[in-house]
Amino acid sequence: MTSTVLNRAGSKRERILEVAEEAILAKGFAATSIEEIITAVGITKSGFFYHFPDKSDLAKALVQRYIDQEEVLLDEMFQRADELHDDPLHGFLVGLKLLAEMMSDLPNTHPGCIIASVCYQDQLFNRDVVELSGSALLAWRKRFRERFELIAQHYPPKIPVDFDALADMMSGLVDGGIILSRILKDKDLLPKQVMLYRDFVRAVFLGSGEARL
Amino acid sequence: MTSTVLNRAGSKRERILEVAEEAILAKGFAATSIEEIITAVGITKSGFFYHFPDKSDLAKALVQRYIDQEEVLLDEMFQRADELHDDPLHGFLVGLKLLAEMMSDLPNTHPGCIIASVCYQDQLFNRDVVELSGSALLAWRKRFRERFELIAQHYPPKIPVDFDALADMMSGLVDGGIILSRILKDKDLLPKQVMLYRDFVRAVFLGSGEARL
DNA sequence: TGTACATCAGTGAACGCGCGTTCACTGATGTAC
DNA sequence: TGTACATCAGTGAACGCGCGTTCACTGATGTAC
16 A cells, blocks of 8 residues: 555656656757656646756656666666677677667657756756766776776777777767767668777777678 | 948848857857847847748757858868878878867857757757758768768778767767867857867777877 | 839737646645654 | 643745837838830
């Protein structure tokens, strides 16, 4: 009983986040009204303001949620890849392939990146949200760089690249690829870009002359 | 006399576009009000609606302007590079270097991509604007692919890649790189990504073992 | 050259709508003694 | 176990502001005859 109520209560807030995310990715933050969110959730406007002090707080919660979900998803993916290969490079390459496959399994074009969506938005809540996004990006940079350093111990780079930049390239390519795939309505574009990134990483550590993996 | 008047008249419309672009890149389209645009330009609201039937028409004009400017800029850049080298690969690599240098010469982080800004916006004008952006992206894909095909005649690819995807990678990397550089407030990030892309293109056509260019 | 009309680049006032936000209140459930 | 109070998850009504849009009008310049 108690747990059911708590769940139902928790799920209202959760429902607001779900509905808001979908609408914001489709139309942008400013163009998504609280009115339409509460109509879809089946709640009054005051109910919304019970959960979020103001609209910009919704943006913050949405970005935090997106970051958390993304982290879990990618962690699982690369962990699964590493279980298949104990070589750090091969594990990474398999992880990228799994990522590309997951992206092409999506029914439609990628729903979009809430970070990018909010990056092109109002200054009011920008400070908080930008800081949140920034620390997430830096965390990914660190994670990838450490992996590259590990790989480099076994495979001295054939092409001298800055590992931070190579790490950022992944984030940038995904964000940019989402935009391109949405504009061109081509859902294969994003996984193709990830596979191209994979080709580059392989060339960096294995060179272009080595046997294909 | 006549021309002065025409210039002054033309410059009002131009001023609206300039002011609007800056504001939209900073805050997003929906968060930029007509009121603030006309205040900055020094015009009445009716004056705005004389030039643009409605607000979504402003978005369309802005995207068209951005596409045109970008085309001129990049054309000049690669033409200048080709004048220095008649080898298609070396010309392309020099062009990418010039592009990266131009990006790092900007005083601040990149102002942003109006196409991406508008991609995360309202459905109302999406159709027109998305089509406009899409055809611009396809034009760039074609331009880059033809260049790669030309290069491939002299330098058979060492890494088998899809030239369309390799062309898209450039557009995606720039759009994504702009987002990253704005969030991380790091103006060097974007040119670094362009140089990394250059490394990849070189590896594709020259391999990783060849002498540096 | 003078006059009549047309066009260009706006002005000024008014509009209704819907947005985000506030605030006093409520009814169901949980907790202390 | 019963009662009193606290908390949680909202409700309902009202608010003022500013947004995009409309429309009748205007004054300066251009064009025809």
